[in-house]
Amino acid sequence: MPPIKTNRNSTKKEVIIDKAAQLFMEKGFSATSMRDLAEKVGVEAASLYNHIQSKAEILQIICFRVANFLLEHLEKVENNKQGAIEKIKTILRFHLWHMINNYEEVQVADREWRHLPEPYLSNFKVQRKNYRQRLAAIIEKGVRCKEVKPIDPSTAVLIMLHAVSGVESWHRSSQKISADQLEKDIVLILVEGLKN
Amino acid sequence: MPPIKTNRNSTKKEVIIDKAAQLFMEKGFSATSMRDLAEKVGVEAASLYNHIQSKAEILQIICFRVANFLLEHLEKVENNKQGAIEKIKTILRFHLWHMINNYEEVQVADREWRHLPEPYLSNFKVQRKNYRQRLAAIIEKGVRCKEVKPIDPSTAVLIMLHAVSGVESWHRSSQKISADQLEKDIVLILVEGLKN
DNA sequence: CCTACCGATCGGTAGG
């Protein structure tokens, strides 16, 4: 018999990672104890170590899962035939969608990566820098084609990425507007702000 | 004889707060120990308590100093006679200037306020919400006057405030462009994105 | 998966 296929969130390890993401988001990585996590999962602290190697491993899985996901999408966009503005719109929408649906993990990756132990920390920083530079390259090309305003590309990247992480405030709030409307408004403001 | 006037950063307490802001920014509030801080200040951990009451008090001073500073400025802008776009520009520039010159404290207030003990935590949340609502009110008025695009005002606030906190990436980087150029670019992108 | 437990480190205090 083949092994039963387990989708994400069905293995105990995934449950642990999921609950950890919630706690790391709420209290931060350092302020979350393995006893907090164990309680949330419904076992004793020692039992967690049958599924994970360390507290740091959980953070590492979360951070690199998010980073790889975004990087893979960027690669696809780089190779398509859209213009700069369209590429930016596509990336922005993907970021927003990813953020809205996985905001705990994305938020943790964004905020708590500093607590990664080496060599993961350096590795993550390199990936982060790489991502930003490639995004800036798309914008720079847009500037050269006069499709985008003559602004510093890395400043534009900075605004884009940070605006996306602002979705957290929306998520936490009473959610007056829909996810669709939120996406439309953000894309409108940023893309119109970039257009020449 | 009158007491000698001490400007900020000249008292030992201010030195402690300043070094703490650096550490809280670098490692986070929870991961910073009073021994780390003592070493940076150049005394033993126990000696810190002659100047401060607790670790939490330091965070509280940092968070409320930043919040009050921004709130005071907002009040002035609310009462001037500029249009909505001009008001937003003024606030955005003030935020950016404040961020660039005090980025450690601002960043800590932004990121570590969750670790405030009650009742400061609730208090801070109220001030934060209040600030955002008043900023949204300015934008909403702009939308009603057709000066600003018909977007959800709180979405616009979300983008503005998070874009500002992105200055941290700029600060940490090799600082290719000047603070002036950074400010111009950010104001340009965001304000043009909002204009109708 | 649990009980029992480890050494290390934490924020903070007593007393001088």
Added chain:
DNA sequence: CCTACCGATCGGTAGG
């Protein structure tokens, strides 16, 4: 401002 020290809690292991 320091030495000495407190109880609590931390991440993690041994052994079953």
